[in-house]
Amino acid sequence: MQLKDSNSKPSSSNAVDTIQGWLVNQIAKQLGINAQTIKITEPLTRYGLDSIDSVTIVGELEDWLDAELPPTLLWDYPTIEKASQYLVNEVGVTPAETATQATEVTTKPQEAPKEKAWGGLWNKISGS
Amino acid sequence: MNFSDFGFWWVLLLFSIPYFSVRYIAKSLNLWRGSFDAVGLAAMSLLLFVNASRSSFAIFICEIIFNYVMVWWMLRQEGWKAKAIATIVIVIDVAILAYFKYINFFVENVIGMAFPTVSKAWIANGEAPGSSAIPPGLSFYTFEMVSFVVDSYKSRKKKPIKALDYLNFVSFFPHVVAGPIERKSSLFPQMESFRFKFTLENLDEGFRWLSLGLFMKFVLADNITPFISLEEFSNAWTVWFNAFLFTLRIYFDFAGYSFVALGLARCMGVRLTLNFVAPYTSQSINEFWRRWHVTLSNWFRDYVFLPLMGSKNQLAPFYLFVTFTLSGFWHGAAWNFILWGAYHGFLLLVLRYAGRPFYRFVGEKFFMPQFISWALTFTSVVFGCLFFMENNTERLVSKLQTLVTPWAYSPSNLFNTISLFNGNSGVALAVTLVLAIGFLLMEHIAIWRKCESEYDLLRSPWIARTLLALTILLAANQPSPFIYFEF
Numbered sequence: 283m284q285l286k287d288s289n290s291k292p293s294s295s296n297a298v299d300t301i302q303g304w305l306v307n308q309i310a311k312q313l314g315i316n317a318q319t320i321k322i323t324e325p326l327t328r329y330g331l332d333s334i335d336s337v338t339i340v341g342e343l344e345d346w347l348d349a350e351l352p353p354t355l356l357w358d359y360p361t362i363e364k365a366s367q368y369l370v371n372e373v374g375v376t377p378a379e380t381a382t383q384a385t386e387v388t389t390k391p392q393e394a395p396k397e398k399a400w401g402g403l404w405n406k407i408s409g410s
Numbered sequence: 411m412n413f414s415d416f417g418f419w420w421v422l423l424l425f426s427i428p429y430f431s432v433r434y435i436a437k438s439l440n441l442w443r444g445s446f447d448a449v450g451l452a453a454m455s456l457l458l459f460v461n462a463s464r465s466s467f468a469i470f471i472c473e474i475i476f477n478y479v480m481v482w483w484m485l486r487q488e489g490w491k492a493k494a495i496a497t498i499v500i501v502i503d504v505a506i507l508a509y510f511k512y513i514n515f516f517v518e519n520v521i522g523m524a525f526p527t528v529s530k531a532w533i534a535n536g537e538a539p540g541s542s543a544i545p546p547g548l549s550f551y552t553f554e555m556v557s558f559v560v561d562s563y564k565s566r567k568k569k570p571i572k573a574l575d576y577l578n579f580v581s582f583f584p585h586v587v588a589g590p591i592e593r594k595s596s597l598f599p600q601m602e603s604f605r606f607k608f609t610l611e612n613l614d615e616g617f618r619w620l621s622l623g624l625f626m627k628f629v630l631a632d633n634i635t636p637f638i639s640l641e642e643f644s645n646a647w648t649v650w651f652n653a654f655l656f657t658l659r660i661y662f663d664f665a666g667y668s669f670v671a672l673g674l675a676r677c678m679g680v681r682l683t684l685n686f687v688a689p690y691t692s693q694s695i696n697e698f699w700r701r702w703h704v705t706l707s708n709w710f711r712d713y714v715f716l717p718l719m720g721s722k723n724q725l726a727p728f729y730l731f732v733t734f735t736l737s738g739f740w741h742g743a744a745w746n747f748i749l750w751g752a753y754h755g756f757l758l759l760v761l762r763y764a765g766r767p768f769y770r771f772v773g774e775k776f777f778m779p780q781f782i783s784w785a786l787t788f789t790s791v792v793f794g795c796l797f798f799m800e801n802n803t804e805r806l807v808s809k810l811q812t813l814v815t816p817w818a819y820s821p822s823n824l825f826n827t828i829s830l831f832n833g834n835s836g837v838a839l840a841v842t843l844v845l846a847i848g849f850l851l852m853e854h855i856a857i858w859r860k861c862e863s864e865y866d867l868l869r870s871p872w873i874a875r876t877l878l879a880l881t882i883l884l885a886a887n888q889p890s891p892f893i894y895f896e897f
Contacts, residue, residue: 313766314766315766315770325697327692327693327694327696327697327700328693328694328697330694330696330761330765330766330769331696332696332730332758332761332762333696333711333715333730333758334719334723334726334727334730334762337716337719337723337726338723353716354708354711354712354716357700357708357711360700
């Protein structure tokens with residue numbers, strides 16, 4: 283499925299940011315890692331996310347968004363960035379906290395310091 | 411279809427020349443209707459299947475008719491009736507697969523454990539009729555048919571399906587024998603609106619996948635195969651080296667096949683699912699299973715793991731283990747495949763419970779923890795290949811004993827292993843390994859450069875042409891059979 287441009291509208295951009303922030307925190311909690319080490323563009327398996335975690339997180343996401351989601355969401359969209367964009371642009375979900383959280387998530391994981399996280403080899407070599 | 415069999419390409423050519431000539435003339439006279447393309451594709455697929463195996467073709471046609479009629483009927487029913495029809499179809503499909511693939515194993519190994527005389531009598535009577543060799547493609551198209559039934563049953567819009575579209579969906583010749591195991595949502599709409607689309611873009615894309623697949627199969631896999639020996643079990647270096655060679659071979663063999671299928675389909679304007687996504691770049695077993703034989707992994711995820719798991723999350727680890735063990739059993743009716751599946755299920759559980767603290771420790775103490783993650787993952791996969799490649803259980807046990815025996819790693823054993831490969835054959839192996847490792851390195855670089863696809867570099871125009879030239883120059887004289895045809 284092709285993704286639409288996530289930055290087309292300010293409100294959808296806020297919704298994407300809110301979902302990204304929620305996913306970062308939830309995945310950090312689930313895997314017991316520091317949220318600051320999670321990059322939204324990195325495949326989640328690089329942080330040790332397995333099948334059970336994937337299904338569990340989608341279940342919690344369904345509760346939070348009050349929407350029915352495919353249990354395979356984090357297989358089909360394996361990074362936080364892709365999953366969030368899909369949810370907002372394709373499924374059309376809008377988290378209730380969008381307005382309040384939009385400012386919080388500007389501190390975001392993209393700016394995270396480059397620690398020795400599970401998936402940073404290529405980042406380190408490439409300097410990205 | 412067996413792409414390394416000359417007969418396949420010959421029949422394809424013999425069909426294509428008159429068919430496309432007639433099509434061209436009819437089109438120029440405005441006599442050609444679009445739906446004739448779908449008829450032509452069905453005829454092409456069935457002809458190639460008959461050419462591959464007549465006995466399997468009979469089973470295949472019976473199954474297609476049965477499945478189509480039942481799905482057609484199911485789509486006209488509601489509630490428990492639709493569910494009952496779906497259940498009957500799935501049970502019969504799986505029973506046919508089980509008969510041809512597992513009946514001998516079941517009687518000889520499972521019943522034989524409790525009643526050895528039954529097993530001996532079974533073997534003495536010459537086993538079950540038709541079960542000595544698995545009909546080509548049975549495992550793959552059975553899974554595709556089962557998924558079609560489930561997806562049709564679950565779909566909200568019960569849209570009727572046309573027989574010709576269903577025939578083309580299942581029998582589409584690039585994928586019918588060894589996958590990719592396509593799903594209704596991805597391939598069926600393409601078959602409903604099928605037209606031969608030989609556009610410049612499709613031919614270019616198709617050619618690049620074909621170049622990649624042919625190179626992987628005929629240069630890398632087929633040149634590595636003759637060096638793999640199952641006999642040696644007392645020298646740890648040799649055991650590891652053979653497992654390493656097999657690890658390379660199985661990837662280049664099956665991914666090569668899948669890419670040729672992808673390329674052929676793309677030339678006609680059909681997009682198949684990418685079945686391999688650079689699996690040996692994985693930094694964990696979780697990641698490996700999202701990159702290796704993707705369509706089979708997704709099938710087991712959607713039709714075994716997720717339904718088993720349901721809302722009972724507390725049993726999820728057990729279900730994960732069961733799913734992987736079943737996936738191993740799908741590969742073949744032998745203990746080594748069951749062990750291989752169970753081994754991977756076990757690794758996933760180890761990673762879940764012990765891996766995270768371990769990687770946290772490694773991440774804090776080591777300079778390049780990701781390299782350690784990759785090396786551990788790759789070594790685990792190589793070790794797993796020992797189970798996969800060895801169907802002699804006694805010899806497998808001996809090899810495992812050797813690997814845990816410290817003195818089996820003596821310098822003299824290392825020297826013996828190296829001296830196995832000398833002269834021209836040693837040079838041939840060295841050249842093949844350099845190409846293979848270079849190939850894998852290109853996948854790593856594509857990830858490092860954040861290319862859109864892991865195969866972007868290998869499919870770039872000049873490299874694709876170079877790979878095709880290398881295939882013509884370096885293809886093995888004796889093509890080895892595709893490994894996954896046995897499954």
